[in-house]
Amino acid sequence: MNWKLSFVMTVITLSGLSMAVSGCKWDSEEALFNTVTCDTTSISYSKTIKPMLANSCVGCHNSGFESGGVSLETHKDVRVYAKNGLLMGTVRHEPGFSAMPKGGQKFSDCQIQQLQAWVNKGAPND
Numbered sequence: 095m096n097w098k099l100s101f102v103m104t105v106i107t108l109s110g111l112s113m114a115v116s117g118c119k120w121d122s123e124e125a126l127f128n129t130v131t132c133d134t135t136s137i138s139y140s141k142t143i144k145p146m147l148a149n150s151c152v153g154c155h156n157s158g159f160e161s162g163g164v165s166l167e168t169h170k171d172v173r174v175y176a177k178n179g180l181l182m183g184t185v186r187h188e189p190g191f192s193a194m195p196k197g198g199q200k201f202s203d204c205q206i207q208q209l210q211a212w213v214n215k216g217a218p219n220d
């Protein structure tokens with residue numbers, strides 16, 4: 095092997111390595127970031143829960159299009175499913191529940207914790 099080729103190979107190997115290392119670093123920082131910043135205390139229906147459901151659920155669950163007979167458009171609607179366990183069962187993908195959002199990305203651990211925290215405080219219209 096001539097020196098030019100071996101130089102190129104070294105560069106490729108090194109850049110591959112540094113990408114792998116920085117990839118790991120990024121992952122762990124992100125994981126740390128998520129646990130540190132998951133705020134489950136200063137949450138409210140209007141600031142936290144409503145936007146979450148509006149983004150991922152209300153498209154299929156509104157008064158004009160109630161998939162499965164479920165609307166999640168108003169606080170009154172959402173409270174029903176918060177109270178009867180269907181909201182948490184579906185977003186946690188628990189056995190015996192339809193996994194929601196249907197066909198979409200499961201909520202993050204932090205979003206699920208925030209929903210649970212709101213349900214635990216009685217699902218108020220705050």
Ligand code: HEC
Nearest residue numbers: 150151154161162164175180181184191192194195196197
């Ligand atoms: C793409 C459309 C779609 C999206 C988005 C969606 N759903 Fe559903 N949902 C459905 C359908 C369809 C059903 C009827 C049951 C089934 O087919 O699984 C349903 C049923 C439900 C039920 C009743 C389950 C039962 O066992 O009776 C709940 C509660 C529910 N969804 C909550 C949610 C929540 C919370 C979100 C957002 C995280 C969401 N859905 C997002 C389509 C959707």
